Amino acid sequence: MIHVGINGYGTIGKRVADAVRKQPDMEVVGVAKTRPNFEASSAVEKGFDLYAAVEERKPRFAEAGIDLAGDVEELVEQSDIVVDACPSGIGADNAEMYEEYDTPALLQGGEDAEVVDGSFNARSNFDTVEGMDLVRVVSCNTTGLSRLVAPLQEEYGIEKVRATLVRRGGDPAQSGRGPINDILPNPVELPSHHGPDVNTIFPDLEIDTLGLKVPATLMHTHSINVTLQSNPDAEAVRELLDDERRTFVIPEWLGLDGAGAIKELAQDAGRPRADIWENCIWGESITVEGDDLYLFQAIHQESDVVPENVDAIRAVLGTKSQSESIATTDEAMGLDDSLAPTRTRD
Numbered sequence: 001m002i003h004v005g006i007n008g009y010g011t012i013g014k015r016v017a018d019a020v021r022k023q024p025d026m027e028v029v030g031v032a033k034t035r036p037n038f039e040a041s042s043a044v045e046k047g048f049d050l051y052a053a054v055e056e057r058k059p060r061f062a063e064a065g066i067d068l069a070g071d072v073e074e075l076v077e078q079s080d081i082v083v084d085a086c087p088s089g090i091g092a093d094n095a096e097m098y099e100e101y102d103t104p105a106l107l108q109g110g111e112d113a114e115v116v117d118g119s120f121n122a123r124s125n126f127d128t129v130e131g132m133d134l135v136r137v138v139s140c141n142t143t144g145l146s147r148l149v150a151p152l153q154e155e156y157g158i159e160k161v162r163a164t165l166v167r168r169g170g171d172p173a174q175s176g177r178g179p180i181n182d183i184l185p186n187p188v189e190l191p192s193h194h195g196p197d198v199n200t201i202f203p204d205l206e207i208d209t210l211g212l213k214v215p216a217t218l219m220h221t222h223s224i225n226v227t228l229q230s231n232p233d234a235e236a237v238r239e240l241l242d243d244e245r246r247t248f249v250i251p252e253w254l255g256l257d258g259a260g261a262i263k264e265l266a267q268d269a270g271r272p273r274a275d276i277w278e279n280c281i282w283g284e285s286i287t288v289e290g291d292d293l294y295l296f297q298a299i300h301q302e303s304d305v306v307p308e309n310v311d312a313i314r315a316v317l318g319t320k321s322q323s324e325s326i327a328t329t330d331e332a333m334g335l336d337d338s339l340a341p342t343r344t345r346d
């Protein structure tokens with residue numbers, strides 16, 4: 001059994017904790033929080049041992065009637081690996097603690113590439129991170145781009161990727177985020193961080209990325225143009241992407257016209273928290289003009305990195321091969337259960 005600690009129990013951390021718990025070869029040692037709130041209460045309800053991330057704030061948990069199992073340092077010491085899902089920048093601050101206890105750790109996409117030994121995407125570079133101390137699971141958008149690039153590069157070769165990322169302003173519970181009534185180039189300078197981040201996975205790839213932020217919370221949407229090194233027809237590209245495990249090519253007949261409908265489908269399908277772990281690519285948007293491929297895809301920012309974190313645990317510890325790990329993760333999480341009932345997979 002791999003003993004996994006989760007430091008930072010918010011949007012990403014709580015989903016990773018649930019996914020790790022479902023794995024046949026993993027056990028959650030506990031989760032760390034800075035304060036008692038609804039997420040602390042729900043962690044305890046679910047039976048996760050709760051550790052205090054900030055020592056001075058421990059009395060607050062007692063006042064709220066929430067039992068603690070110890071301090072975050074104890075969690076780190078008892079864990080074979082820690083998934084750090086703290087807000088951007090705090091993961092880097094925590095690196096010293098992980099080093100002190102000789103516990104490898106996974107940081108998230110909000111951290112800079114320079115902080116870690118390597119960046120990770122299960123489909124694209126699983127074998128590169130074994131034995132590393134500090135690994136970054138790249139951001140939700142970078143994960144979505146990497147999952148698309150990998151099969152296209154292998155099958156057709158890529159001259160250049162141009163991606164415009166229409167990013168949700170904040171997650172549904174982030175009431176302080178915006179914009180509320182605007183469309184912001186974000187960042188206004190090019191490239192957005194996503195292009196350089198994709199290059200941490202595919203160092204030689206030519207890629208330009210542009211980012212915007214819009215008043216939406218459900219999903220990001222990407223407008224993609226890939227100049228290929230060959231000229232496949234659109235149907236071949238569609239089949240290629242449909243054969244991937246973590247892409248969902250949306251058939252036209254489902255009538256999914258946007259993120260709202262996709263989230264509704266995920267709820268109807270019984271997905272936990274209506275999560276959508278796959279890239280959602282609109283089938284009819286897949287178009288090839290000469291050697292230029294175009295498509296639209298939607299990315300569920302709260303959940304697409306969750307299976308990636310699970311795979312990164314095995315990749316760092318070297319306990320399973322890429323294909324074994326991905327298959328185990330997907331089966332245990334229910335990612336293999338198709339969102340669309342008539343979809344088939346080998």
Ligand SMILES: NC(=O)C1=CN([C@@H]2O[C@H](COP(=O)(O)OP(=O)(O)OC[C@H]3O[C@@H](n4cnc5c(N)ncnc54)[C@H](OP(=O)(O)O)[C@@H]3O)[C@@H](O)[C@H]2O)C=CC1
Pocket residue numbers: 007008009010011012013032033034035037053085086087088089090108109110111138139140171301302305
């Ligand atoms: N949300 C998203 O769309 C995605 C986020 N990411 C990345 O994942 C990381 C986490 O993001 P996200 O889950 O959204 O963030 P959240 O703010 O939802 O969750 C982080 C949690 O960490 C807790 N926390 C704060 N300080 C500490 C600390 N010192 N020690 C332990 N816990 C702490 C906070 O909870 P409390 O203080 O109550 O304990 C907070 O809820 C970031 O790097 C982000 O960029 C990656 C992909 C998508």
Ligand SMILES: O=C(OP(=O)(O)O)[C@H](O)COP(=O)(O)O
Pocket residue numbers: 109110139140141142167169170194301
């Ligand atoms: O990793 C994410 O997006 P990103 O790939 O645009 O950095 C998450 O959606 C977090 O983005 P945020 O930094 O806008 O909260």
